[in-house]
Amino acid sequence: MRIVVAALFYLVPAIGAADTVSVGGVTVVIPAPEGFAAVTHDMAALYEYQEQLVAPGSEELAAFIPEGDVPAALRGRIPDLSRRFSAQTSKKNLTAIASTADFANLKVFAKSQNEELTKTVERSLPGLTADRNASITKKFGAEFAVSPLGMMPLAFHDESDRTLAWSAFVKGTTNYPDGKTTLYVNVVTTTLVLLNGKVLHLYCFGDQGDLEWSREASKRWANAIIAANPRTLDSRVKEPVPLARKPFNWEDMALNGVQGALIALALGWMVTKTRRKAS
Secondary structure: OOOEEEOOOOOOOOOOOOEEEEEOOEEEEEOOOOOEEEOOOOOHHHHHHHHHOOOOOEEEEEEEEEHHHHHHHHOOEOOOOOOEEEEEEEOOOOOOOOOHHHHHHHHHHHHHHHHHHHHHHHHHHHHHHHHHHHHHHHHHOOOOEEEEEEEEEOOOOEEOOOEEEEEEEEEEEEEOOOOOEEEEEEEEEEEEEEEOOEEEEEEEEEEOOOHHHHHHHHHHHHHHHHHHOOOOOOOOOOOOOOOOOOOOOHHHHHHHHHHHHHHHHHHHHHHHHHOOEOO
8 A cells, every 4th residue: 555645636646746655754755757647546446456566565655657548547447557667665664764884785685686586586476476366356357367487687787876776577477267378578677776764666667678668767767766855864874773763674675676576567467458447
């Protein structure tokens, strides 16, 4: 469930507007990516569906779809989600404060353990996707299920003192009642970004041929978010987090980043086939 503290839920969403959210008590502004609009409660069917695409350990802060799909979403339809964006964070780290040293450790851990983290997440997928498939079928009348086969992480391609980005391909199958099975391949670019002591996972999802688009769009979005959130904490702080403050768990954050990308992309494929009108 999103923690939106300043959103016009009962009005038609403003194209390109930013979401203002609270992350463990810290206010974060998340501007819409260029050409995209925020998913709101007014888009009832889509909003409910989006909740199915979030990993159990993640908190979705904001989600965005192409501006051209807003009218259909407001009419209760679930549009094609081939290209979309999602900003999330780890539930376990919701109230923790990450120092620059924590973020540096997170980047080192993520880069050194990405393949192992991916394997760990893949082992948990059968049970997670089975539950989500059943829920989606019950709520939205889907007549098939998706079965992710795995994720192929690519080399980390962009890094700064406040960001770390990498892409991955996810392969899976769509299984139909008549026994027919089709293969799908999609791409996701994940960017970890440090904002005033909070670490966000920024996801940009696309089709198989969208690798370069997802990388470029992700970087523009991450830069826009950083620009919208001027530093209010001393970025030079190096000392350990005080005992009165919940410590930041960078290992859990790295694992959660991989899990969020894989589950959201694997199950997000399902909606490109259903696109059913809400009852």
